[in-house]
Amino acid sequence: GVLAHLEMLEVQAHEAAVKQEEMERQAEKLARLKARVQELRLRRNELRAKVDLQQNRQLGKGGIASDPAQFTTQAILERKMKSVKAMLQLFYLTGISGKLTKRGVCFCISTAYEGTYLDLYYLDLVITLEVQIHCHSIPIFIPLEQLAKKYLQTDIRRFLSVLSDHLNAYVRRRYQADQLQEHFSDQIEGTLQRNSLCNLLVFNYNVSHKGKTFPFNVRLLYGDLCRSLPTEVIVSCTPDAPKFLAETAAAHSDLFRRVALHKAFCSFSSAEERLD
Amino acid sequence: MDSNIFQVYEDEIQSLEEEITLLAEKYEDSQQETTFFSKKELLMPIKSFQRKFRGEPEGHESSSSLIAQLGNLETNFSCLMKFTGIQFTSHSKKTVEKTRNRTVQTHKLSGNCHSLSFQLEFQLLEMQNKDNVSAVVTDLSITMESGEDSDLSKFVSSTEEHGNLLTFFRSFSSYAEWHELRRCTFLHFK
Numbered sequence: 001g002v003l004a005h006l007e008m009l010e011v012q013a014h015e016a017a018v019k020q021e022e023m024e025r026q027a028e029k030l031a032r033l034k035a036r037v038q039e040l041r042l043r044r045n046e047l048r049a050k051v052d053l054q055q056n057r058q059l060g061k062g063g064i065a066s067d068p069a070q071f072t073t074q075a076i077l078e079r080k081m082k083s084v085k086a087m088l089q090l091f092y093l094t095g096i097s098g099k100l101t102k103r104g105v106c107f108c109i110s111t112a113y114e115g116t117y118l119d120l121y122y123l124d125l126v127i128t129l130e131v132q133i134h135c136h137s138i139p140i141f142i143p144l145e146q147l148a149k150k151y152l153q154t155d156i157r158r159f160l161s162v163l164s165d166h167l168n169a170y171v172r173r174r175y176q177a178d179q180l181q182e183h184f185s186d187q188i189e190g191t192l193q194r195n196s197l198c199n200l201l202v203f204n205y206n207v208s209h210k211g212k213t214f215p216f217n218v219r220l221l222y223g224d225l226c227r228s229l230p231t232e233v234i235v236s237c238t239p240d241a242p243k244f245l246a247e248t249a250a251a252h253s254d255l256f257r258r259v260a261l262h263k264a265f266c267s268f269s270s271a272e273e274r275l276d
Numbered sequence: 277m278d279s280n281i282f283q284v285y286e287d288e289i290q291s292l293e294e295e296i297t298l299l300a301e302k303y304e305d306s307q308q309e310t311t312f313f314s315k316k317e318l319l320m321p322i323k324s325f326q327r328k329f330r331g332e333p334e335g336h337e338s339s340s341s342l343i344a345q346l347g348n349l350e351t352n353f354s355c356l357m358k359f360t361g362i363q364f365t366s367h368s369k370k371t372v373e374k375t376r377n378r379t380v381q382t383h384k385l386s387g388n389c390h391s392l393s394f395q396l397e398f399q400l401l402e403m404q405n406k407d408n409v410s411a412v413v414t415d416l417s418i419t420m421e422s423g424e425d426s427d428l429s430k431f432v433s434s435t436e437e438h439g440n441l442l443t444f445f446r447s448f449s450s451y452a453e454w455h456e457l458r459r460c461t462f463l464h465f466k
Contacts, residue, residue, distance in 0.1 A: 033285035040292035047299035054306040077342045083308055084349045087367055090383070093400075093413070094362055094445040099352050115413040115439025157359065164446065 092120065095168075096160055103127065103134070109164045111171040118171045123163075131156065141197045142166050143225075165226040172228035172260075173198040179262035187265065189215055199225060201261075207237075207248060207268075214241055216249065220256060233257050294375050301371040308368070361449050363387050377404045382415075389452035395419040398441060413441045 091097035098107040104127035124134040151159035189204040199222035206213045223231035235253040364387040373380040379402045386395040397417040416439045435444045
């Protein structure tokens with residue numbers, strides 16, 4: 001009766017209060033967002049005006065006085081710092097960069113496949129009476145100790161150069177195999193077998209001719225650890241394969257010796273397209 | 277309230293923030309313009325700044341630590357150039373694109389390596405991935421003074437074609453060293 005009715009009114013009042021709170025919250029949020037948008041628009045317009053002014057000055061138009069704040073010693077110092085920092089950051093593009101530490105130097109060796117920069121490896125050297133490798137990120141299958149024994153004490157530059165050759169060749173071999181798996185997986189049968197140094201690759205791939213596919217097997221051995229092209233290539237087809245495929249196998253074998261793996265497969269696809 | 281209206285404002289906020297970042301970067305670039313590095317500039321700016329500061333009392337504290345920092349950076353930079361043999365003499369960059377994960381800039385770099393000079397122009401795309409930064413060089417253009425060596429010009433055009441900036445630096449510094457050695461040898465026998 002009355003009690004139930006009172007309860008219902010209470011619930012209704014409660015719900016109304018909650019709704020009211022929610023609406024107020026949302027209105028507040030909207031107001032905040034609007035204010036932020038205004039603030040950002042203002043800042044953006046300021047910056048646009050500044051940039052346009054700079055560009056006009058560079059083009060020779062407009063003789064408005066430049067901002068005096070940019071000529072204080074502080075501003076000059078900050079600009080100088082920014083430019084040296086930028087150069088130090090860009091130095092990795094050259095292949096060898098580094099920074100002086102309290103006990104020596106920490107070198108960074110960068111690797112790249114053509115225009116794509118890949119792994120960065122570091123070598124922390126402590127230089128006292130002799131040069132010691134304090135720590136490093138060189139993978140274990142790179143002959144670091146051998147190279148260090150040969151060059152580190154007498155010619156650090158040569159040591160880094162040879163190490164960089166090893167690292168770059170490894171990274172490029174790995175990149176080719178990765179690209180092959182990523183872009184030509186439809187032509188590869190089964191898994192691509194490779195060792196950690198990526199200097200031995202074995203896999204099966206399909207060659208199509210006049211609508212039929214033939215399985216080929218290839219074994220690539222990269223005998224020179226400082227190179228990213230194989231020294232030994234064996235391409236074979238199944239024993240019951242038609243005779244003319246032997247020519248194809250020989251042509252592929254020659255191609256793999258001269259051209260990067262993923263580029264070779266790229267030329268297969270385009271050659272096939274041309275035939276069909 | 278319609279959640280769409282919140283989305284509209286939030287989208288505009290994000291696009292404004294990105295635009296501001298790009299404009300700020302463009303402003304920085306034009307402030308820096310081309311920076312020239314010379315041996316003279318690198319070896320004696322500290323003394324000249326310290327002298328200048330005696331006349332400027334305000335901001336002295338922070339500026340002297342800036343000077344010290346700058347000194348360290350410049351020492352690092354000149355040691356690195358001395359060690360690798362690659363001396364950069366000027367640099368300028370323009371920001372083409374800058375979002376949260378992606379920066380595209382065009383760079384103009386000139387320098388020399390054992391008296392052989394070079395000028396480079398390229399576009400650098402840097403992307404922030406989950407745990408590292410990846411970089412790709414495109415539109416590489418290399419200008420070198422030594423036109424007599426046909427092998428060198430062949431090397432340069434093949435390097436440009438594939439954007440092989442790293443290989444350029446690595447091979448060019450060996451070539452320059454060898455070139456210098458040959459020049460000294462010939463001089464010795466004259």
